[in-house]
Amino acid sequence: MTQIRRIPGTAIAAHAVLITYTIIALFPVFVILINSFKTRRAIFRDPLGLPTEETFSLIGYQTVFKQGDFFLYFQNSMIVTVVSLTLILLFGAMAAFALAEYRFKGNTLMGLYLALGIMIPIRIGTVAILEMMVSTGLVNTLVALILVYTAQGLPLAVFILSEFMKGVSDDLKNAGRIDGLSEYKIFFRLVLPLVRPAMATVAVFNMIPIWNDLWFPLILAPAEEVKTLTLGSQVFIGQFVTDWNAVLSALSMAILPVMVLYVIFSRQLIRGITSGAVK
């Protein structure tokens, strides 16, 4: 007890707030996880109870795996998310570099134009996007989703990254120019490694909404072979009957890849490699 008293009150308060928030945030995930391992009856009788010997069941996972296409959905989601993120980071960083590095007419205007997308929800344009996809024959392809998500992610990426690019030392870029590096090499070899923490931020911001999105997969790519995980899980939710075991199992598994990606990116967030580059 004496030990606790020595800790300043503010630290306790801060931790209390943080712990409360963590519990609130993790509670739904926790409920999904424990219920995915229970029988259907147990889910309804005691939704908050931990699986016991009697109530433990893998029936949900078995259903999901028997459904067969689940791995395909999984793969589709993975492809869409990873490719979209790659394109967002690549093009976002390139645009940001141009805006931050080069003086040209309409630079500020271009920056504003590119950032405008942050304020306008892309879903407003759904009908037009669908019409475009139909006329280009991209409906029911992963490309359609990748294009839409890339467009959706770019504004914020450009906005955040250009601020960070402005912070990269001019001297470093000029040293590269004097050593004969091309602008591309300066971008890829000197600047990108230095803005890696910002890139990770942008990746994390964009990853979750893309992975979880139901709207665009439902509208642009509802065909069986291009379904994403979120859309695929909907087969277990019927109008009248819902296979809760399967839904919860599918959702539990859907958490894993995002968590892996998040761990990868968040390590980049923490690592600062700029030290020593310039004073």
Add this chain to the structure above:
Amino acid sequence: MTALKLENVNKFFGSVHVLKDINLTVEEGEFVVFVGPSGCGKSTLLRVIAGLEDASSGTVTIGDDVVNTVPPAKRGIAMVFQSYALYPHLTVKDNMGLGLKQEGQPRAVVEERVSKASKMLDLEEYATRRPAELSGGQRQRVAIGRSIVRDPKLFLFDEPLSNLDAALRMNTRVEIAELHRTLSASMIYVTHDQIEAMTLADRIVVLRDGRVEQVGTPMELYNNPANRFVASFLGSPSMNFLERSVPGVPDGQTIGIRPEHLRLAQSGRISGRVTHVERLGGDTNLLVNTDQGETVTVRLFGQDPTEVGDVVRLEFAADDAFYFNEAQERIFEAAA
């Protein structure tokens, strides 16, 4: 042969005229220092020479070639930056060798030149370290090494000592001077520090507001400044400018006297009261408030017993005084 020739170089940023009609010639093997207050355009001028900025008009000639449209890497220059600008992901060795590798030099040549430069700068034991693992002084030596390795026609230094602490600054200054002697290369050095300018330069170019105020050897500028700006910029403590305190100076004219040319004398022409004394051991600096309300710095050699509050009279030799008119230009016929 000339190492660098600038003819009527102008530079505009939008509507701001940053460099105004710069004409300058740097001879082979010469050490030229650009000096001036911040915002005078000295760094911009260096960047125009390096090719990092384009001149809005005029020609830049390095060696025998007009290089206005040549990219920085092909101008035969090397540059050392204030912030070192080392590549954080490369080792010391690779930092120095990158430029040569980009030129497509064979590996043996790169190795040889890098190790030669490392030896010259005492960097051999750090060859495999990354910049983050080096101290400020070592980093700056690597940056200098990177420029030596390229064997350029012209070295450009952009305030290379500004980030170093005082002791290290002195050492690195001596190293750069030695480097200039060993390589006998042409160098251009930008600084706002007049001590660096005075100690390193063969010739100093004083810049103000994008214009060349005066060019000459350090002693020429010190002994014979063209105007009040140059007179005040060089020398520490800086020159005293008096309008009223010396009898016989006409209205509108200013007399300039360096602190070390003033001495205490019973019958001195300037009289005032000591307001502050700085005892440096070797020198003693007095701040004197004259009867006419102007402040004069006096530099006395050795130690002096004068105390704050003492009433003193100051004298100077007529040869040591400079006269300036209202436009701050030097005038040669002393009015009195």
